[in-house]
Amino acid sequence: MEFKNDLDLAAYVAAHSVLSGTYKDLDGNVKVMLPSGAGSALDFDQFRKDTNPSITDTNPPVGADIYPGSLAKGEITERYLLSDIITDPSKVTNLVFQRDVGSKMNMVGDGLQFLVYIQKTVITKGVKGAISRLEINYDPKNVAKNGYYTTTSPVPMYIKGTSFKVDVPVEVPLDGVGENLGLANIKAPSITYTFKSDKSMDVESTQGYANDGVSDGITGVTYDVICEVVSTYSTQEAVTQLPDTVNLFNGSATGEIALAGATDYFENVMDGIEVTLDDYLYGLNETTRISIDQLGISKVIRIPKNYLIPVNKFKINTKYIELVKTNVNYKVVGVNGGNPKQLNYQEKTNSGSYTDKSGWQYYPSSNISALVKMSQGNIDVDISKGISILASGIWLNRVDTYYSKVIKITPYKN
Structure with a gap:
């Protein structure tokens, strides 16, 4: 077919062209964009909704x-x-x-x-x-x-x-x-x-x-x-999330720990933080210790971002730590120049006692306590167990408390 000029050619192409396009929506379904209206324009508004919907489109409210x-x-x-x-x-x-x-x-x-x-x-x-x-x-x-x-x-x-x-x-x-x-x-x-x-x-x-x-x-x-x-x-607008390879803390500490790189409201720690504990709970002046495995305490604790609220504090033994409170066998071992005598205990009930080879009896002064406290950009993970001592029928005027140490904190992704 011959055309008198370029304008005729352009008019022919425009008249016989079919403008369309295909794309996949968020569910993977193939959608086709077809011309609409007098100008045969493609419906990019529907394309936007299918590929980058607003919060209202995908997360409708339920009442208030x-x-x-x-x-x-x-x-x-x-x-x-x-x-x-x-x-x-x-x-x-x-x-x-x-x-x-x-x-x-x-x-x-x-x-x-x-x-x-x-x-x-x-x-x-x-x-x-x-x-x-x-x-x-x-x-x-x-x-x-x-x-x-x-x-x-x-x-x-x-x-x-x-x-x-x-x-x-x-x-x-x-x-x-x-x-x-x-x-x-x-x-x-x-x-x-x-x-x-x-x-x-x-x-x-x-x-x-x-x-x-x-x-x-x-x-x-x-x-x-x-x-x-x-x-x-x-x-606010979305913020860049720290990867789980980043150490918010790495070392050995008790009490409140500042999280390096975490924002004040913990917005940038993906789905939450993962706390890794030392292998032991430590006694007075760190002269004695108890293996956390023998106490049934998980070494790694994950705290969801939901609960990372400044000034929030909560007990975590029912949420994130499986604590065995009956039939627990464990031993206290002297370390760092402390008492070298190994004390083997068996906790039969929450009010049971432990007896060492010298006849000293050890009573739990409390169940294992596990508490997390948050402030802006900081966290305190406190896990402890108290033990009272009865020696030769005489109560010693002390309660030994064994407490945890945190050695690493990172973000985590579910």
Whole structure:
């Protein structure tokens, strides 16, 4: 085909061209962009939504509970501890905040963050059985995860300060597939927050369940939402995360440890920090020591970023350390010029005693204590055990405390 001039050629090409393009969305599905409108323009707005969706597109709110950003990416900042009181699901728990939140909840940055979990109770033919802690899996796509309660409600929960009015309840249901137990009778649990005129907050749990619905004695489980930490929060742009090869601390220390490279609000430590302990708990002046393996203490502790809140402190023996409290066999060994006599102990019960070859009896003055405390960019991991001594029928006027040392701290990624 011949054309009189270049303009005719260009007009022919334009008239017979089909503008299109293909791409993959976030789920891996191939999508096609086709011309639309009088100008035959490609729909790049749909392309943007499919490949780089906004928070609203992928993390829709559930009532007042919103998803303001990713904690893992450092988009949540300025978390100040307001309460670490664990709520009681059997009654209304009043939380008195540790900081002034303002008479209109206007001194909390963007709002409040709530760390919650599920208290699960097994029921067999109408009889209540074992009670356990069940962690929550937040998944907007509502895909069940084994060993978790899956919900489409954002968890941790984030509620803007402007959503709170005095004496107006704010209820957040944990909608979703839950444990996906396949039972016929199901109700999602919820938790309600009510801001009070004295700037405190009432927290109340409404029980959910999953059971077989048998009228003369159901079998299944009940779910109660427990709130364990409340803090303020603000948002920011994502920050560069430190790799797990970076040592935030490397050495040997007790007490408060400054984390080199960690930001004040721990925004840049990926999913949390991994604490490595010394192989031993050490006694007075480090003259004696006990192997932590023999005490059943894990040498490596992972603390999720959720709990890395300045001024937060919590016992970790039920969350991150498996402590064996019965039938523990261990020995105290003299070191650094200390008593060279090896003392072999067996702890039969929490109130049991230990007897050495000289007839001295050693009693645990307390169970093993494990406590983590945070301040801005610092952490204190304190694990200790007290021992009282009875020698020849006479109590020695002392309690020997064996304490841990931290030798390394790094970020970690799940």
